[in-house]
Amino acid sequence: MNEVLNNIYTRRSIRKFKEQDVPKDLVDEIVKAGTYAPSGKNLQTYRFYVMQNADSIKSLQDVVAKGMENPAYTLYGAKAIVLVACEKEAVNGVSDCSCAIENMLLAAHSLGLGACWINQLKYCGDKAEVADYLEGLGIDKDMQVVGMVGMGYPDEEREAAKRQDDLVTYLN
Structure with a gap:
C-alpha cells in the first residue's frame, strides 16, 4: 500500500501516553510538518507554541480545567503540547490551523x-483568566487557539472506528 495512504488509514487519536519524554528533535520535526500545511492564499496564518516542560503542561491543564468548569479535565498525560493559533480576524485562519x-x-x-x-x-x-494566561505565554488576545496537539509515546492501541457508509456522494 502507498506509504502516505497507509499513514492516513492507520493513524488513531491516542489519549494515553507512556511516561517517556519525547525528544526535542522529534517535536521539532512534527512542528515543521505543521508549517508545511496548505493555507488560504499561502498566507500561513498559523502560529505554533510548543510546551514540553511537565510543570508548564500541568499549568495549562489547570487553566483549561478552570475555563471549562471541569476540575477533572486532563491533557491525557501528553509529554508535549503544541498550541496552534491564528489571528481571530484571519479569514482562513481556522482552516489553515486545522490543516x-x-x-x-x-x-x-x-x-x-x-x-x-x-x-x-x-x-x-x-474567558478572562484563560486569555490572560495565554497572553502570558505570548499568545496575544487578538489570537485564537484553534486546537492543541497532545503527543507522546502511545500507551494504548486503538482500532479504527467503523467508517459510515453514506459519507460520499458523487455528483455528475
Missing part, C-alpha cells in the same frame, strides 16, 4: 508517536 494540526497528527504517527487533537481552548480561550 496544520492534521499534518502534525500524521507526522507524529509516522514517527512512532501517538497524538490527539485537543480543542477545549476553542471554547474557553476567550
